[in-house]
Amino acid sequence: MSQPLPRIVPWPGPVPELPEQQRQLFAFALEQQLPVAAWRLPGTEHAQVCISRSADAALTGLPPALTPEAPAGFAFFPFRDSDHNPALFLPADIYWNAELPNQLHLDSTDNRASQLLAFVATEHAAVPQPLPWHQSAQPAPHTATPEEYHHLVETGVAAIRSGQVVKVVSSRAARRPLPAGFDVLRAFRDLCARYPRAFVSLVSAPGAGTWLGASPEVLAEIDEQGIFRTMALAGTQALAPGALPHHAIWRQKEIEEQALVARYIVSCFKQLRLREYEETGPRTVVAGQLLHLRTDFAVHLRQVPFPTLGTDMLRLLHPTSAVGGMPKQAALTFLQEHEGYDRAYYSGFLGPVNLPSSGVSRLFVNLRCLQLRSHEAVLYAGTGLTVDSDPEREWQETEMKLSTIGAILR
Numbered sequence: 001m002s003q004p005l006p007r008i009v010p011w012p013g014p015v016p017e018l019p020e021q022q023r024q025l026f027a028f029a030l031e032q033q034l035p036v037a038a039w040r041l042p043g044t045e046h047a048q049v050c051i052s053r054s055a056d057a058a059l060t061g062l063p064p065a066l067t068p069e070a071p072a073g074f075a076f077f078p079f080r081d082s083d084h085n086p087a088l089f090l091p092a093d094i095y096w097n098a099e100l101p102n103q104l105h106l107d108s109t110d111n112r113a114s115q116l117l118a119f120v121a122t123e124h125a126a127v128p129q130p131l132p133w134h135q136s137a138q139p140a141p142h143t144a145t146p147e148e149y150h151h152l153v154e155t156g157v158a159a160i161r162s163g164q165v166v167k168v169v170s171s172r173a174a175r176r177p178l179p180a181g182f183d184v185l186r187a188f189r190d191l192c193a194r195y196p197r198a199f200v201s202l203v204s205a206p207g208a209g210t211w212l213g214a215s216p217e218v219l220a221e222i223d224e225q226g227i228f229r230t231m232a233l234a235g236t237q238a239l240a241p242g243a244l245p246h247h248a249i250w251r252q253k254e255i256e257e258q259a260l261v262a263r264y265i266v267s268c269f270k271q272l273r274l275r276e277y278e279e280t281g282p283r284t285v286v287a288g289q290l291l292h293l294r295t296d297f298a299v300h301l302r303q304v305p306f307p308t309l310g311t312d313m314l315r316l317l318h319p320t321s322a323v324g325g326m327p328k329q330a331a332l333t334f335l336q337e338h339e340g341y342d343r344a345y346y347s348g349f350l351g352p353v354n355l356p357s358s359g360v361s362r363l364f365v366n367l368r369c370l371q372l373r374s375h376e377a378v379l380y381a382g383t384g385l386t387v388d389s390d391p392e393r394e395w396q397e398t399e400m401k402l403s404t405i406g407a408i409l410r
Contacts, residue, residue, distance in 0.1 A: 011102050012121035018047075018098050021120075023131075023185055025049050025096055026204075028119045030132045032112070035090045035205035037074040039352060040192045041362060042199055046098040047192065048352070050074050053093040053112040055206040060089045063318065064353045066222055066310030066361045072354045075363060076203050076211075079319055079343040080332075084138050086207050095356050105356050133184060133372060136209030140378060141341040144172040148340070149398070150391035153383075155338050160387050167260050168325035168334050170394065171382030173341055174402055176409050178376055187212060187408045194407065195288050199364040201350055211345055213369030214405060216287035217322070219349045220314050221362040228299040228310050232262035232282075234322050234384055235293040236397050245284040248291050253388040258282055258293040261384075264321040265297055272312055276304050288368070288404045310361065323347035323365060323382065344371065346380035368404045379406055 016024070022038065029036035029051045035058045038049045050073065052058045064075045072092040078085035094116055095105035106113040144152065149172050156168045188202045191214045198214040217233045235254030239245070262282070269277055281295035301309060324347075325331025351363040371378040381401035383394045 007108055008103050008105055009108055009117070011104060012117050015102055018101055019185065019189065021096070021101055022047065022049060022098070024120050025051065025094075025116075026185065027131055028116050030134070030204065032115070033134075033206060034112070035088065035134075035203075037076065037090055037204075037350075038188060038202045039074070040200040042197050047188075048098065048355075049096045050090055050092040050352075051094040051112075051116070052090040053110060057093075058088045058090045058205060059207075060087050062087075063311070063314050064089050064361075064363075066220065066228075066314060066353065066363075067307060068354070068359060070354050070361075072352075072356050074203070074350070074352050076205065076208060076345065076348070076350045077318070078345045078348040079323070085342070085344050088205055088208060089353070090205065092356055130182075131184065133210040134204045134206055134208070135374060136344070136371065137207075138342070138344070140175060140373060140376070141173045141344070143175050144340065146395055149395050152338060152340070153385060153389055153391040153394045156334070156385040157387060157389050159334055160385065165330050165334055166326045167257065167321065167384060167386060168331045169321075169323050169347075169382050169384045170335075170339065171323075171343065171347065171380060172398055173346075174379045174381075176377050176379060176406060178372075179409060182409075184210070184212065184372060190408050191405075195404075198287065198368070199351065199362070201364075201366075201369075203350065208345060210372040211366070211369055212372060212405070212408075213366055214288070215350075215364040215367045215369070216285075216292065217365040217367055219317060219320065219351075219363045219365050220310055221351075221360070222301070222310050223360055224358055226301045228301055228313070230265060230297050230313065230317065232258060232265055232295040232297075232322065233285075233292050234258040234261045236383070236400065237291050238400055239286060239289050239291050245286050245291055248284045250284075250293060251388075253386050254293060256386055256388075257384040258295070260326055261320065261322045262295040264326060265295075265317070268313060268316040269297075271316060272306070272309065274299065274304065274306065274309065276300075290400060290404065314363065318349055319347060320365065322384065323367075325384075343380065345369070346371075347382065368401065370405050377409060
């Protein structure tokens, strides 16, 4: 099991409604310039929040350890680790679960925890509106025009045909003005309602800024039964009104794209000399108003002598071929030379590690996400290219993906 937090204490004073509890936790963290994250796991109803006692405590250069002895917290990793996109692991120094809303997990002898208890015990009619969200110090990324993105796709296809890469995943950013009175916490709840099968997240941290998302893709997880899981998710088409997922017809391009991702996961198992895994799929799955092809992989860790498998697979998988390409280094080099902007935390990974209540670790690829800035949102989307990719179709696929997260801005 995960390392327990020191104490469970009752919510001090009158217990407000769940949205107000969450708002008070964020208000405290942001006023104190602390890293804070909220998330809602797929298929569940209750949000969870963790706050770290200092920004320095959240900085890390290594992926989190997916082992029972690892500390509890929330991972937030960029596509590429760099000084201006630091890899973060937010220790769960303060933890709240809406399923048990009258409780706070914390060490009441810690100065930050004591400050929080005093903060939430008082009346909070004056919680600032809007909240002082952390802002990235980096300039807003370049947003590609249709012509620029078409050229990127054509360059990627040419690289595939020349043998430079087998597959590459191109992406772009788009900037949208924030509506008047935009409420970030209400948007988080809106995403939870819109996408019950997604991993919905809100992360705000010094150095990283504030990010909101609803990801359909598991990177790595270990459940209560000690089963490690990952998935190959690729291929995209719109879900037609009234259509059923199993009626979807996939082009050869999407089938090949998804097969490449699945084969890459199998190659990672082979690098670790692991043969005892289960593979299920591919099958068509729904993510918002989109359909994808997905293959699931599972390893029963209690049946194989491999206690560090989760950590080792995480190091091999990120960034996955579903967000970078294959071969990995050649595809990443291509993107660095041709993509034309900094992805920051888009297509990185995020999620809870060794949850205080269960010891479960669940990490997701940071897709269908946006970065909040002072007066605008930066949205991100990408597409996997193969030799048959058509530039205009790839542009339209990014438009469909942008609409998933962009719906909360309308």
